Amino acid sequence: MAKKKNFFERFANWATNATGSSAAFIIAASIILIWIVTGPVFQYSNTWQLIINTGTTIITFLMVFLIQKSQNKDSKAIHLKLNELIASHQGTSNRMVNIEDLNEIELDQLHKFYVRLATLAEKENDLTCTHSIDAAEENNSNKLNSVKQRKSYINAGNHNSKQSN
Template sequence: MTDMFWRFSDAASHAVGTYWAFLLACVVVVVWAGTGSFFGYSDTWQLVINTGTTIVTFLMVFLIQNTQNRDARVVALKLDELLRAVEGARTSMVELDDMSDDDLTLVQREFHRLREKYAPLIDDDLAHVEQELRARKKGGH
């Protein structure tokens, strides 16, 4: 069942992301707007488009979220493989997905500290710019 849902959500998300799906949605809106005078711009006429778009939006949220979750998982696994394949890389970084937000903040601070410390040694242009800006703020320039 899970595999069937994935296949459906993948196909649906690809289909609704096409030019043709957008064009179809535009045609539906134009046809709906064009029938307004025939139906006297009634509450029922307005309810048709509101209900239709609400239902489509509601269902698409789940399909798109499923696709995004899968894509994020695939990217994470590919990055994990790269970490494992690069000599000297800290393979403990593979476990970042399982860390709390506080732990992730600590890791981020550690990278920032390392960048500050080693930027002059590795010609990190962005770090040099950041250091220069901080020095200017401290100096009151």
């Protein structure tokens, strides 16, 4: 991972750090203050107004791309960290790795699975219990089968005792 970063990558990292600093805010506020103070000197001319409008438009336009690049990089890093946690933890569903590549419909379907997981956990009266969707459905199915078997056993016992009478 120690590859040399290209010029744009280094510049984007530097610019992101620089523009997100207190010093950048103070500089921007100072520029606005200087612009306001120079208004009477330039008699609030169209050129005076055009300078601030043009400057802020250009900076805003460039910052949109810089912010998006930074957000994409941060998002990718977070996804990789989450993927590592999912992959390294026994009992987690590996279906979660790279879900950011799913479309909106597939994400909604996955959301429904987690709503189901929460419903199953509620039935267990233990909201702190954690497991994968598959394990939750299997646990719930086993519990239901166990309850059915107990009821069958109880009903069979009741049926046998009625026959004895």
